[in-house]
Amino acid sequence: MTSPPSPPLTTADLLSAIDQIAGEIDAEFDSLLQIPGDARAPLYEAMRHAAIGGGKRLRPLLLVATASLFHVERDVALRVAAAVEAIHVYSLIHDDLPCMDDDEMRRGKPTVHRAFGEAAAVLAGDSLHALAFEILADPATHADPFVRSELILCLAQASGPDGMAGGQMMDLEAEKANFDLPTVTRLQALKTGALISASVEMGAILGHVPAAGRTHLRGYARDVGLAFQIADDILDVEGDPELAGKALYKDAEAGKATFLSLMGLDRAKEQAAMLVNQAMEHLSAYGKEADLLRAIARYVLERDH
Amino acid sequence: MTSPPSPPLTTADLLSAIDQIAGEIDAEFDSLLQIPGDARAPLYEAMRHAAIGGGKRLRPLLLVATASLFHVERDVALRVAAAVEAIHVYSLIHDDLPCMDDDEMRRGKPTVHRAFGEAAAVLAGDSLHALAFEILADPATHADPFVRSELILCLAQASGPDGMAGGQMMDLEAEKANFDLPTVTRLQALKTGALISASVEMGAILGHVPAAGRTHLRGYARDVGLAFQIADDILDVEGDPELAGKALYKDAEAGKATFLSLMGLDRAKEQAAMLVNQAMEHLSAYGKEADLLRAIARYVLERDH
Numbered sequence: 001m002t003s004p005p006s007p008p009l010t011t012a013d014l015l016s017a018i019d020q021i022a023g024e025i026d027a028e029f030d031s032l033l034q035i036p037g038d039a040r041a042p043l044y045e046a047m048r049h050a051a052i053g054g055g056k057r058l059r060p061l062l063l064v065a066t067a068s069l070f071h072v073e074r075d076v077a078l079r080v081a082a083a084v085e086a087i088h089v090y091s092l093i094h095d096d097l098p099c100m101d102d103d104e105m106r107r108g109k110p111t112v113h114r115a116f117g118e119a120a121a122v123l124a125g126d127s128l129h130a131l132a133f134e135i136l137a138d139p140a141t142h143a144d145p146f147v148r149s150e151l152i153l154c155l156a157q158a159s160g161p162d163g164m165a166g167g168q169m170m171d172l173e174a175e176k177a178n179f180d181l182p183t184v185t186r187l188q189a190l191k192t193g194a195l196i197s198a199s200v201e202m203g204a205i206l207g208h209v210p211a212a213g214r215t216h217l218r219g220y221a222r223d224v225g226l227a228f229q230i231a232d233d234i235l236d237v238e239g240d241p242e243l244a245g246k247a248l249y250k251d252a253e254a255g256k257a258t259f260l261s262l263m264g265l266d267r268a269k270e271q272a273a274m275l276v277n278q279a280m281e282h283l284s285a286y287g288k289e290a291d292l293l294r295a296i297a298r299y300v301l302e303r304d305h
Numbered sequence: 306m307t308s309p310p311s312p313p314l315t316t317a318d319l320l321s322a323i324d325q326i327a328g329e330i331d332a333e334f335d336s337l338l339q340i341p342g343d344a345r346a347p348l349y350e351a352m353r354h355a356a357i358g359g360g361k362r363l364r365p366l367l368l369v370a371t372a373s374l375f376h377v378e379r380d381v382a383l384r385v386a387a388a389v390e391a392i393h394v395y396s397l398i399h400d401d402l403p404c405m406d407d408d409e410m411r412r413g414k415p416t417v418h419r420a421f422g423e424a425a426a427v428l429a430g431d432s433l434h435a436l437a438f439e440i441l442a443d444p445a446t447h448a449d450p451f452v453r454s455e456l457i458l459c460l461a462q463a464s465g466p467d468g469m470a471g472g473q474m475m476d477l478e479a480e481k482a483n484f485d486l487p488t489v490t491r492l493q494a495l496k497t498g499a500l501i502s503a504s505v506e507m508g509a510i511l512g513h514v515p516a517a518g519r520t521h522l523r524g525y526a527r528d529v530g531l532a533f534q535i536a537d538d539i540l541d542v543e544g545d546p547e548l549a550g551k552a553l554y555k556d557a558e559a560g561k562a563t564f565l566s567l568m569g570l571d572r573a574k575e576q577a578a579m580l581v582n583q584a585m586e587h588l589s590a591y592g593k594e595a596d597l598l599r600a601i602a603r604y605v606l607e608r609d610h
Contacts, residue, residue, distance in 0.1 A: 043474035099423035118404035130465030133438045137458035145451040153442035160435030169348035
């Protein structure tokens with residue numbers, strides 16, 4: 001007698017997985033960012049302010065969920081996930097600076113430059129940036145130097161000028177130019193898509209999946225990343241700033257082309273749903289062990305912040 | 306018959322070594338930073354503005370000179386040196402920002418934020434930061450993943466919150482506090498010393514020198530780094546802004562404690578000379594193959610900018 005098929009993950013299951021990882025990532029940063037007893041204390045306080053307590057932790061969730069497909073030890077996956085989240089958090093700190101998006105609130109708290117000053121915010125971002133690579137290069141994170149080096153290359157490419165930072169530059173240019181849909185798609189693929197894809201890919205690297213075997217997971221990540229960004233554009237207009245913990249309507253005010261402005265609300269929603277279906281298809285080779293990845297894809301559309 | 310002992314390197318020899326490496330590092334950055342045909346072009350232009358054509362290239366020089374002690378292929382050492390210099394250049398871009406030191410000139414050119422705007426400057430710094438780790442994690446840079454991973458750990462530690470970025474934070478605090486000599490020494494050991502030491506250490510890592518065998522080279526690097534900073538403080542008061550290519554007298558104006566303000570000019574000069582002698586002693590186990598490292602130590606005192 002085989003056991004009956006287990007039902008797919010409910011939203012409640014997913015929210016509990018999100019809660020769990022939020023606590024685990026907070027614990028990683030708490031142990032990594034112990035405040036030293038010298039004049040660097042404000043730097044560490046600024047890093048803790050940004051890194052601990054808040055955020056959806058989407059990237060760690062994707063990384064840990066992918067790693068679990070290949071039975072990677074959860075502690076190892078969490079440490080690597082903290083490195084990816086450190087990159088994400090550094091980018092938020094710098095993105096919020098007065099010379100960039102000039103945001104006052106982030107994750108329901110004052111942004112780092114408002115709480116600690118602009119100079120400390122620049123340095124806290126730079127420090128989290130270095131910390132990410134310090135974590136990944138540490139033999140205590142993973143014993144195999146080949147895996148460490150592959151993780152680092154993946155993360156550096158995804159966050160540098162041909163990934164996230166390049167997308168942020170395009171985003172700056174978006175205020176001056178009139179980007180069309182292919183250009184906005186490319187912008188978002190770099191700005192948010194690259195790090196989301198890296199999260200999935202790094203889970204697969206931890207699972208010793210060779211590059212050729214990652215095609216479907218990469219497809220899943222690309223579709224989820226794009227759906228996430230379309231949903232973000234929709235939430236930027238339809239969302240509740242209180243729930244979001246940050247200012248909304250900023251893209252429209254800045255006159256930037258977004259998926260919403262280019263496609264209209266109905267087509268944007270259709271497109272996001274289509275992408276989530278496509279993401280599911282990329283997982284068809286996996287059984288119920290991929291249910292968490294499926295639930296994350298659905299959640300990207302259903303979330304209210 | 307043995308060949309007669311070769312004379313030590315003259316200042317002219319050293320200047321020609323500096324010239325050579327300047328051209329080689331420029332060529333590395335030129336090939337790494339090809340301008341893409343999309344909206345990221347200004348980002349790459351800003352990175353090129355900061356990274357190409359200028360600077361003493363002290364860190365690359367130290368790295369390549371150390372690597373040559375162990376017969377490391379020059380091309381490999383240069384690629385790794387470009388990674389260290391990318392970190393140095395990113396730190397200069399961020400350090401020059403209005404919210405940090407607010408500098409208008411660097412290496413005889415307008416600073417990046419003056420030439421490209423503050424937002425592009427933040428992103429150009431972030432991009433060079435990621436590029437450094439991308440270079441080091443690339444199998445094309447070094448075939449051995451253990452060496453790659455060791456190089457990355459060394460550089461990440463030297464540039465993060467327990468190295469350069471931590472020193473920069475202490476430097477921000479220096480304007481508010483009255484630091485004593487041990488605290489200023491610690492500040493400088495982090496702010497500039499850590500990356501200078503990493504340059505030497507990474508040369509030794511390329512030479513497969515185990516950590517225990519790097520003690521003397523680390524001592525050399527520590528002494529040279531400190532002597533370099535004392536000389537910098539002296540040049541900040543006695544130097545020629547034209548030759549320096551940047552504004553001087555800034556520390557005194559900001560009321561920051563420096564080696565000079567704490568020790569006075571005569572004792573500062575004595576201390577720097579003592580450190581250079583000490584650095585030489587750390588090289589006593591090496592023959593003429595270390596003459597370039599000896600010449601660099603002397604030059605740290607003799608330079609006029």
